[in-house]
Amino acid sequence: MQVKLKAKGDTLVVQMRGELDHHAAGSLRTEIDARLAEAKIKNVLFNFHDVDFMDSSGFGMVLGRYKAVREKGGKVLACSLRPPVRRVFELSGLTTRIPVFGTEKEALDNLWGESG
Amino acid sequence: MSMDNYLKLEIPAKSRNEAFARVVVAAFAAQADPTIDEISDVKTAVSEAVTNAIIHGYENNTSGTIVLSATLAGKRLEITVVDYGVGIADVEQARQALYTSKPELERSGMGFTIMENFMDEISVVSKPGQGTTVTMAKVFGRYNAEQA
Numbered sequence: 001m002q003v004k005l006k007a008k009g010d011t012l013v014v015q016m017r018g019e020l021d022h023h024a025a026g027s028l029r030t031e032i033d034a035r036l037a038e039a040k041i042k043n044v045l046f047n048f049h050d051v052d053f054m055d056s057s058g059f060g061m062v063l064g065r066y067k068a069v070r071e072k073g074g075k076v077l078a079c080s081l082r083p084p085v086r087r088v089f090e091l092s093g094l095t096t097r098i099p100v101f102g103t104e105k106e107a108l109d110n111l112w113g114e115s116g
Numbered sequence: 117m118s119m120d121n122y123l124k125l126e127i128p129a130k131s132r133n134e135a136f137a138r139v140v141v142a143a144f145a146a147q148a149d150p151t152i153d154e155i156s157d158v159k160t161a162v163s164e165a166v167t168n169a170i171i172h173g174y175e176n177n178t179s180g181t182i183v184l185s186a187t188l189a190g191k192r193l194e195i196t197v198v199d200y201g202v203g204i205a206d207v208e209q210a211r212q213a214l215y216t217s218k219p220e221l222e223r224s225g226m227g228f229t230i231m232e233n234f235m236d237e238i239s240v241v242s243k244p245g246q247g248t249t250v251t252m253a254k255v256f257g258r259y260n261a262e263q264a
Contacts, residue, residue, distance in 0.1 A: 022167045023131035029222070053138075053156075055163040060224035084156040091233055092226050 003028055005035055010042040010074075011111060013104065017050035020085075022057035029061050033068070042074035043111060047104050049080035059092045066098060075099075079107040121147060122187045129170045129180035129199070137184055138162040144186055145193050150256040157234035158193065158254060164227040165197035165250045172217065173201030173248055191256040198249045204242040211240065 001018035012035050018024065035041055044065055048054070066076040079101040081089060089095055101107035123144050127133045138159040145158055166182060174180030183198040204210045210217070211232070216225035231238050235252040242248040 019135055021131075021134050021163055022171065023134050025222075026131075053159060053163075055160050055167065056224045056226040056230055057163075057167055059226070060222045063224055064222035083153070084160070087156070088160065088230065091230060092224065 001028065003031060005031060007035070007038075007041060008108060009112070010040060011045055011108065012036070012041045012043070013045045013047060013108075015047045015050070019053035020051055020058035020061070021053070021055050025057050025061040029064065032065055036065075036068060036072070042069075042072060044069050044074070044076050045104065045107050045111070046076070046078045047080055048078060048082065048085050049104075051085055052082055054085045054088050056088070056092065059088060059094055062094065062098065063092075075111065077101065077107045077111060079104050120187070120189050122185065124183070124185045126181055126183050128178055129174040129176075129182055129201075130178045131167075131170055133182070134163055134166050134170070137166045137182075141184070141186055141195060145188070145256075148188055148191050148193060148256050150193075154254065154256050158195070161231045161234045161252055161254075162195060162197070164230050165195075165252070168227050168250070169197060169199035169201065169248070171221065171223070172204070173199035175202065191258075192253060193256065194251065194253040196249060196251045198247065200247040203244040203246055203248055204240070205244050207240050207242055 001016055001024035004015040006013050046062060069076050076098050078098050080103060081100060125140060141162045142155050142159050169182045180201055186195045209215055211228040213229040214225040216223040231252055235254045237253040239251045
């Protein structure tokens, strides 16, 4: 899996490409947590636009970040879910804790609209 | 008319083989002309079973061996994932949604729930110290056929 992490204001945007399974989740978790240690980062947005597969190890990683971010008083959001990823999201109940948006812009607008 | 067919694959318990295993089964199952959603379900279920063998069966000891086999009979795909690892003392508990024996590894406890929801049948046979066998089956086109 290829990953790009970029800070947009107080939000870390995680752009992933490929398949999010147990093999991919380990290094991604380490990368995200290193950035979460930065004081200015409060929220995390997972952009799934180029992710065509996710299993329970993938959402275990997402859920783990949700817990860490909540402790900092921030939010975790997700956007651009393809059907296979959406299905696993819904089955896992993740959608009740992590708001899902159609696009990255919609997610960021929602986040900053609420906090601003 | 599809012919009956089978595959048998032996792989070490390395996490990079999770993707390999699910792609192999997906390519095999393609002979039965499944829908994209059905293939996606099969890939996810295989990924869960193989990941369980690696993390729980062998506790990330990569020298363990996983045997993956699959058969196709008409539209029915049956998949078996075997490990010779630590086994599961209480299978009922392991299959419960959100239960995990390894919360410290950020396991979601949803692996078996996904396998149950994405496949038509699943059975889990395990013996502590000897290993675990997960058998799953799915009949392609079942929902279309039932509607017709």
